[in-house]
Amino acid sequence: QAKAAGKNSIKQFDVSMQVKASERTRLESELREAINRQQLQLYYQGLHDAAGQLLGAEVLLRWFHPELGNVSPARFIPIAEESGLIFEIGSWVIEQACQQLSRWQAQQLVPGLKLSINISARQFHQDNFLPKVMHILDRYSVARDRLQFELTESILVSRVDEVISKMQALKQYGIAFALDDFGTGYSSLSYLKRLPLEQLKIDRSFVADILHDPNDAAIASTVIALSAALGLGVIAEGVETAAQRDALAALGCYHYQGFYFSRPVPGGDFVALHRHTVTH
Ligand code: C2E
Numbered sequence: 001q002a003k004a005a006g007k008n009s010i011k012q013f014d015v016s017m018q019v020k021a022s023e024r025t026r027l028e029s030e031l032r033e034a035i036n037r038q039q040l041q042l043y044y045q046g047l048h049d050a051a052g053q054l055l056g057a058e059v060l061l062r063w064f065h066p067e068l069g070n071v072s073p074a075r076f077i078p079i080a081e082e083s084g085l086i087f088e089i090g091s092w093v094i095e096q097a098c099q100q101l102s103r104w105q106a107q108q109l110v111p112g113l114k115l116s117i118n119i120s121a122r123q124f125h126q127d128n129f130l131p132k133v134m135h136i137l138d139r140y141s142v143a144r145d146r147l148q149f150e151l152t153e154s155i156l157v158s159r160v161d162e163v164i165s166k167m168q169a170l171k172q173y174g175i176a177f178a179l180d181d182f183g184t185g186y187s188s189l190s191y192l193k194r195l196p197l198e199q200l201k202i203d204r205s206f207v208a209d210i211l212h213d214p215n216d217a218a219i220a221s222t223v224i225a226l227s228a229a230l231g232l233g234v235i236a237e238g239v240e241t242a243a244q245r246d247a248l249a250a251l252g253c254y255h256y257q258g259f260y261f262s263r264p265v266p267g268g269d270f271v272a273l274h275r276h277t278v279t280h
C-alpha cells in the first residue's frame with residue numbers, strides 16, 4: 001500500500017515537473033515574441049524620503065500577455081536569463097527608460113528625476129554591455145548622472161574583478177549603483193567594500209515582518225549599520241505601512257520604496273501621481 005502510494009506520488013511528481021517544463025518552454029517562446037508584439041511595458045515606482053518627497057523612481061518591467069494576463073517578472077526574468085533573451089529585453093528596458101526620461105526632460109516634467117534600472121547578472125556580464133549603455137545614453141541625450149543600476153548579490157558569484165572594473169568604468173561616466181535585495185544573497189563582506197556602490201536596498205522580505213519578527217528587525221538593523229559604516233546610502237523596499245516606516249526610521253533608515261508611499265504605474269501616470277511631491 002505504502003509502496004504503491006510512493007510510486008504514485010513519484011509519477012505525479014514527474015507529471016507536474018513535465019507540466020512545469022512545458023509551461024516554461026511555452027513562456028520562453030512567447031517571451032521571444034513579446035517585444036515585437038508590444039506586450040512589454042515599463043512601470044515606474046517612486047523612491048521616497050521620510051517626508052514622502054520623491055528621490056527617484058525604479059523602473060519595473062511588465063509583461064501583459066493576451067491569454068495569460070500579467071506575467072510576473074519574478075517568473076519571466078529567470079527564463080529570460082537562462083535563454084539569453086535577457087540581452088535583448090535588458091537593452092530594450094534601458095532604451096525605453098532613457099526615452100521616457102528624455103521626454104520628461106524635454107517637457108520639464110519631474111526635473112532632476114533619477115531612474116533606477118534593474119540589471120540582471122548575465123546582462124551585466126555581457127562583453128559589450130558598457131558600449132551598449134553608452135550608445136543608448138548618447139542616442140537619447142540623457143545625462144549620465146540621472147541613472148542608477150540595481151545589481152543583485154548574484155553578480156558576485158563569479159569574475160568579481162571583472163565586475164568591479166566594469167562598475168568603476170560606468171561610475172566614471174556618472175552611473176550610480178545599488179545592491180538590490182540585500183541580505184537574501186551570499187555576498188562576502190570583503191567584496192562589499194571594494195564595490196563602487198551608492199546604496200544598499202534592504203530586501204522587502206525583512207521589511208514585511210519587521211514589527212513582529214525580531215530576527216527580521218535585527219537583519220534590517222545590521223544592514224543599516226553596515227551601510228553607515230561603509231559610507232553608503234540605504235533604502236528599504238516593500239514599505240506598506242506607516243508603522244513599518246517608523247520602525248525603519250527608528251533604526252536609522254530614512255529612504256523608502258513601497259505601496260505605502262506609491263505604487264508602480266505606467267510612465268504616463270507617473271507624472272500626474274507625483275506632480276505635487278517632486279522637489280528633489
Ligand atoms: P526588485 O528589483 O526587488 O523590485 C521591487 C519589487 O517589489 C517589484 O516587484 C515591486 O513591484 C515590488 N514592490 C514594491 N513595493 C512593494 C510593496 O510595498 N509591497 C510588495 N508586496 N511589493 C512591493 P516586481 O515589479 O514584481 O518585480 C519583481 C522583480 O523582478 C524585481 O525585484 C526585479 O528583480 C525583477 N525585475 C523587474 N523588472 C526588471 C527589469 O527590467 N530587468 C531585470 N533584470 N529584472 C527586473
Ligand code: MG
Nearest residue numbers: 058118150180
Ligand atoms: Mg530592483
Ligand code: MG
Nearest residue numbers: 180181201237
Ligand atoms: Mg529589490
Ligand code: MG
Nearest residue numbers: 181203204237
Ligand atoms: Mg526585492
